[in-house]
Amino acid sequence: MVERTPSESTPAERHVYPRVVRFGDIDSQGHVNNVRFLDYLEDARFGMLSIDPYVAGDEPFKGLVVTRHEIDYRRPLGFRAQPVRVETWVTEIRAVRFTLQYEIRDDEGLYVTAKSVMAAYDVERAAPRRLTENERAYLKRYAAE
Numbered sequence: 001m002v003e004r005t006p007s008e009s010t011p012a013e014r015h016v017y018p019r020v021v022r023f024g025d026i027d028s029q030g031h032v033n034n035v036r037f038l039d040y041l042e043d044a045r046f047g048m049l050s051i052d053p054y055v056a057g058d059e060p061f062k063g064l065v066v067t068r069h070e071i072d073y074r075r076p077l078g079f080r081a082q083p084v085r086v087e088t089w090v091t092e093i094r095a096v097r098f099t100l101q102y103e104i105r106d107d108e109g110l111y112v113t114a115k116s117v118m119a120a121y122d123v124e125r126a127a128p129r130r131l132t133e134n135e136r137a138y139l140k141r142y143a144a145e
Contacts (some may be wrong), residue, residue: 014088074110
């Protein structure tokens with residue numbers, strides 16, 4: 001049975017990214033190293049926020065930076081043939097920033113819960129910027145109720 005964290009709001013839609021556990025992710029204790037989980041979050045975040053305008057009809061995000069990460073390790077994840085799911089949704093949208101919530105899980109249980117705060121960033125000016133209306137509309141698809 002799939003367990004859910006009771007304190008979390010239910011998103012309108014979760015982005016699901018299947019992530020393969022690579023041999024190089026495993027540490028001397030026989031499970032995925034804690035730092036490698038940041039790679040799992042990055043891969044899922046990139047999959048969720050890299051919009052292909054030719055397929056999705058949306059404009060891509062113009063620039064984002066991570067301003068904060070929080071991770072809670074729930075149980076060890078060992079090497080395995082089947083990928084885990086990195087489920088991602090939005091819990092807050094502000095003028096310049098938004099918050100992503102993650103679960104790394106499979107049908108057997110929950111391995112990691114995490115949160116990232118993202119800021120819209122103007123690369124040319126090297127400064128924060130406001131989220132565009134199109135970016136906000138895209139994020140709302142994944143926003144918690």
